[in-house]
Amino acid sequence: MTEPATLNALVKRIETLEAEADIRRIQARYMFLCDTPCPEYGVENDQQRIELILDLYSDDAVWEGVGEYYNNQFGRVVGKDALRAHFNRFWPEKQDPKLILNAHWLTSEQIHVHGEEADGQWIHFQPWLFDDGKSLIRGSRLNNAFRKIDGEWKITRTRTENVAIVDLPDFFASSYPSTSVLLKAPGTNHTNEHIQT
Template sequence: MDLANRLDALSARVAELSAEADIRRLQSRYMFLCDTPCPEAGVTDDRARIDRIMELYCDDAIWEGVGAYYDNQFGRCVGKAAIRAHFEAFWGRKRDSALVLNVHYLTSEQIHVRGDEADGQWVHCQPWIFADGRSLLRSSRLNNLFRRQDGVWTIARTRTENMFVAPLRPGWAGSIPTGSVLMQP
């Protein structure tokens, strides 16, 4: 292979790896913003949190829960307005007890880039702790789509399928923060 072809191949590989890194950061940022308490500096209420989440999506994006458990719980939202309404309903929902901790852990990553489009799969786990002491552990598979628009990767589809929901014994977590100072100055 001559030098020009080697440079072209290297350039293509660097572009693919850069796209994977951008998508990894995009997916992780989404999960970070969904954590409770929200660790993002300057986010003092759920409206600000939702605004930042919506910045990650393209205009015609889809957010859906699929499978026997999530079909009825989450449904399907098409477009930013419907996705925003979903998040407003989620964080605005009256619960028996307030959600005090929810942390997303991503694993089993696969990202496949095809030009300005990509898909990614992850397994995610998240403990939930409520103010009344109830706790549960949820796990889902994610199969998401991404689109690069004007050089910026956005989420084109969030698709989540429940793997399990398991109760945790009360008091399993020794300390629970009431807020995050991670990103504070």
């Protein structure tokens, strides 16, 4: 292999690795912002949370539930206005019962980069706890798509398929925070800027 060809091959490999890292961060940030209580410092309400989530998506993005269970529960929405309405159904202004704990675990990652586009698959699990004691775990497979727009990776499709929903005993968790202070530096009024994105 000639020197220019070797250099081009190395550049391509680095670009692929950087794309995978960016996509991994975007997907993890989406899950982070969906946690309850929301761990993002300074987010005071769900409308702020929703706008931060929408910043991760392209203008023409699709969010869809597929398969025999999620197709009927979530359906398919296209575009940021429809996504905003979709997320507002997750976090209605007055939730009854109120969701007090939800955390996302991502596993079984596969990311495939194809130039300016990519796809990724994960399995994620999330425990849910409501203030009336109702508790469950949801498990889903994700098959998401991404595109580089103006030099920045964005989500173009979130596709989720149910793996299992498992009922848990009422109030299964013995402790959980009412708010998150994860990104607030102890004893200060400012954030750890090297952590916050």
